[in-house]
Structure formats: structure tokens, C-alpha cells
Amino acid sequence: MSRALHLAGFLIASHVTHSHAAWRHPGSETDYLAPGYYRRVAQTLERGKFDFLFFADLLATPVRYGDDIRVPLRSGTQASATIDPALVAAGLANVTDRIGLAITKSTTYFHPYEVARIFGTLDHLSGGRAAWNVVTSLNQAEAQNFGLDNHLGHDERYDRAQEFLEVAYRLWGSWEPDALVRDKASGVFADPDKVHVVDHAGTWFKTRGPLTVPHSPQSRPVIIQAGSSSVGKDFAARWAEAVFEIDPTPEGRRAYYDDLKSRASDFGRNPDDLKIFPSFVPFVGETESIAREKQAFHNELADPVSGLITLSVHTDHDFSRYDLDAPIEDVVVPGTQGLFDVARRLSVRDNLTLRDIGRLYAQGVLLPQFVGTPEQIADQIEEGFHGGEADGYILSAAQAPGTFNDFVDLVVPELQRRGLFRTDYTGTTLRDHLGLGPATLEPAARGRVVRAGA
Ligand SMILES: Cc1cc2nc3c(=O)[nH]c(=O)nc-3n(C[C@H](O)[C@H](O)[C@H](O)COP(=O)(O)O)c2cc1C
Numbered sequence: 001m002s003r004a005l006h007l008a009g010f011l012i013a014s015h016v017t018h019s020h021a022a023w024r025h026p027g028s029e030t031d032y033l034a035p036g037y038y039r040r041v042a043q044t045l046e047r048g049k050f051d052f053l054f055f056a057d058l059l060a061t062p063v064r065y066g067d068d069i070r071v072p073l074r075s076g077t078q079a080s081a082t083i084d085p086a087l088v089a090a091g092l093a094n095v096t097d098r099i100g101l102a103i104t105k106s107t108t109y110f111h112p113y114e115v116a117r118i119f120g121t122l123d124h125l126s127g128g129r130a131a132w133n134v135v136t137s138l139n140q141a142e143a144q145n146f147g148l149d150n151h152l153g154h155d156e157r158y159d160r161a162q163e164f165l166e167v168a169y170r171l172w173g174s175w176e177p178d179a180l181v182r183d184k185a186s187g188v189f190a191d192p193d194k195v196h197v198v199d200h201a202g203t204w205f206k207t208r209g210p211l212t213v214p215h216s217p218q219s220r221p222v223i224i225q226a227g228s229s230s231v232g233k234d235f236a237a238r239w240a241e242a243v244f245e246i247d248p249t250p251e252g253r254r255a256y257y258d259d260l261k262s263r264a265s266d267f268g269r270n271p272d273d274l275k276i277f278p279s280f281v282p283f284v285g286e287t288e289s290i291a292r293e294k295q296a297f298h299n300e301l302a303d304p305v306s307g308l309i310t311l312s313v314h315t316d317h318d319f320s321r322y323d324l325d326a327p328i329e330d331v332v333v334p335g336t337q338g339l340f341d342v343a344r345r346l347s348v349r350d351n352l353t354l355r356d357i358g359r360l361y362a363q364g365v366l367l368p369q370f371v372g373t374p375e376q377i378a379d380q381i382e383e384g385f386h387g388g389e390a391d392g393y394i395l396s397a398a399q400a401p402g403t404f405n406d407f408v409d410l411v412v413p414e415l416q417r418r419g420l421f422r423t424d425y426t427g428t429t430l431r432d433h434l435g436l437g438p439a440t441l442e443p444a445a446r447g448r449v450v451r452a453g454a
Helices: 035-047 070-075 085-093 112-125 140-145 154-172 230-239 250-266 288-300 304-315 337-350 354-364 374-386 402-417 430-434
Strands: 006-012 052-056 100-106 130-135 180-183 188-190 222-225 242-245 275-284 369-372 392-396
Touching: 006 035, 006 275, 035 052, 035 085, 035 402, 052 085, 052 130, 070 304, 085 100, 085 112, 100 112, 100 222, 100 430, 112 130, 112 154, 130 154, 154 230, 222 230, 222 430, 230 250, 242 250, 250 275, 250 374, 275 288, 275 374, 275 402, 288 354, 288 369, 304 337, 304 354, 337 354, 369 374, 374 392, 374 402, 392 402
Parallel strands: 006 052, 006 392, 052 100, 100 130, 130 222, 222 242, 242 275, 275 369, 275 392
Antiparallel strands: 180 188
């Protein structure tokens, strides 16, 4: 196997995934407030030798569409009920052995000391399987939940995130790997010369250190990011080791792949150390027509207004004030600019109205749907993997855990038969699975290297 394909599963610790229809699907389990649900998904993906299970997270009930909380609560729109993924992941560390556990934490609403502590702890409890999806958060409602009147501006959030990561890296490095002595006979617990204060005082944060959590198996979590604006992509190119991407078109995915890899080189990094993971929703059937029936059944359950509520949350822009039957307008949004650009691009290309975009958003936040027999789905993955759009894929479920069961039982063996995907784990940490070398605790290159002719 030359270049290795990577696979991850996507969840929100809640009743839905990217698909709003997921919770209404008769095949979906309904006990997503209980640990067994997450255990079943994680163990299934581990049986399928997946690299990691990924948890997205949002920090507010959706109120961005017409400032109305009743409609999203009634229809179960994304983020209307979520539990804390860090605690879910800590539970999963106990019932899995190999699969990576990636959770989302915001650099806008937490403090680096707290976040460094959470991930240091998770990395210990999981034996080196922790990853952090670094997000800058999306909307005003989240600000209001965390004591602020206004959400920080888009680029300011990234400025804060930059300092956040620098501080977190220094905290993770505050314990040298061999600082814990634990010598019962001499009574020496730790070597104080190997535990360092951090004494950081910057624009956004002050912290003294050291971290209370000793050096962890991976030194720090794997860094995942999902920025889609130009400043977001630069942030990813600097820091991320995996990037989570949403783009429904192969040409968009190829352009994103090239763009990010070249930004990583501009920062003096080896582009192979930044793995790109587009996401898709699979519909697998014994025949293509069975798969298409499954897709149509699922898509029919998606409610366009719920989709527009989620679009409003993601972009931090109120789409309730526009004509549902007109094309989506070109507005400047303070939330996720890249996802809005994708919506606009689709709308122009396919002549879609705002209602159509709402429907697509409810079916899966503009994720592509890969539909067909196990062989046809493996073909699409292979094509994208070899065709310059992906180092791996994040699977999002149309129904959970059914989508993951189908994929692991039917598509993974086909990918393995083709020599594309591992038949067993060869290492124990998430860094091992992703083929990343030892983690550096030096903040990634900060200055941009401009190439000759660029
Ligand atoms: C594919 C994708 C997934 C994201 N997942 C989350 C998430 O789970 N939680 C969150 O608060 N923000 C999430 N974000 C928001 C980003 O982290 C970022 O804060 C926001 O998109 C603004 O940056 P951008 O304009 O560079 O995309 C996601 C964005 C994208 C594009």
C-alpha cells in the first residue's frame, strides 16, 4: 500500500448529523443522550479500522433565523439539543482501544489553560488518541451564552485563535516527557527541573503555568481545523494536521486541496503533514436502485426551513427576511464565509432558489451524497483519492448508526480488497494511524514564505 487512505466518522453529540432528516429516519436510534449510542458507533467504526470519530459542536440553540427559538426546537434543527463532546469522548476512551477521538472546542469562548487541560487529559485517558477540532465559533447567540454582547469579528477571532494555539502548545510543553519520576522509595514524585512555568502575557491571554497535566502520549492532540475563508485556510495551513472540508463538487474539492497544500508549503511545511478530509453522506445498497431509494426516502424527510435555520446559524446571517422562491442573494456574512460561498456557487450553477438551498442544507449541509453499490461507492472514493481531492474522507450519517454499519460491513471490505485501506491498525496512537511523525511542540511556522514568482 503506497499512499494510505484515511477514514473518519462524523457525529454531533445530539440527535442529528449534517442531516436534519437523520433524527426522523425510522432507522435512527433515539437514545443519543445515553452512552450506549456513542459506544455502538465508535465500536463499529473501530471494527472498520477507521482513523477517528469526529464530534462537531455548537454552543447555542439556533435563534438566528427570525430570532425565533420555537421553530428550531419544534423541528429538532441542528444544535437544538447537544451534549458536551469532551465528556462523551472521555467515556469512549474507556470502551475503545484504537480509534482516534476528535472533539471540537472553540478558541473564542474558552481559555487555553482549560482547553490544554481537557486535551492533555483525553490524550492520557485514550492512550494517545486525542484530536482537537479548533474552531473560532460562528454566531452571536454563542457570544450571548458566554457573557458577551457581541461575537468577535471574523478576522479578530482568528487572531485570538493564533495566540490561543501558541499558549496551548507552550502549556503542553510545560512538562518534559520524563518529568514524572514516581519513585516510591526515594519519595520523588516529579523532577521540578523538568516542569516549567509558561508566564505568558499576550494580547488575549495571560497564564502562568505549568499545566497540571503531565506530558501526554502524543505530546498534544492532533490538530484538526475547518476554516474555509482565506484567513481560515491560512490558519489551517499553519497549524492543522487534518482539515475537514465541505464541498459538493469534485472541482471545488480539487481546488481546495491544491490551495491548502500550497498554503502549507508557503508556511514551510511538508504538505503531506496536512491531511485533507472532504465529507460525504453515503447511501449503500445491494443494487444501485435500492441505494437510490434509500437516498430519496432520506432526502424527502428534510425540511427546507430547518435547513435555512442551520444556514443562518452557520453564516450568522438571518435568511428569514428573503423570498424563499428567489435565488440566494450575494451578501457579506460574518460566520462561515466559505460555506456561504459554496451555497452561492451551487445556486448560480444549478439555478437554485433559497428554498432549494434550504432543502439541500437540511439534507446534509451541502455535503455530496455518494450513492450506489459498495463497488460504486468505493469507485467514487478511489477516484477522489487518486484524483487530487482527498487524503481521506469523513463520513456523515443519514441515519445513525445504520449508515456506519452499512459502510463498515459493505464498503470497507471493498476498499481493503482494492488495497486502498488498512486491514488492521499498525500503531496505537492517532498520529500513527494518520502517518504523522512525532508531534512538535514548537508553534508551527508563523511567517509566510512567499515563493519566487508567487
Ligand atoms: C466544514 C466546517 C465544519 C465546521 N465545524 C464547526 C463546528 O463543529 N463548530 C463550530 O463552532 N464551528 C465550526 N465551523 C466553523 C469554523 O471553525 C470557523 O469558525 C468558521 O467557519 C469561520 O471561519 P471561515 O470563514 O474561515 O470558515 C466549521 C466550518 C466548516 C467550514
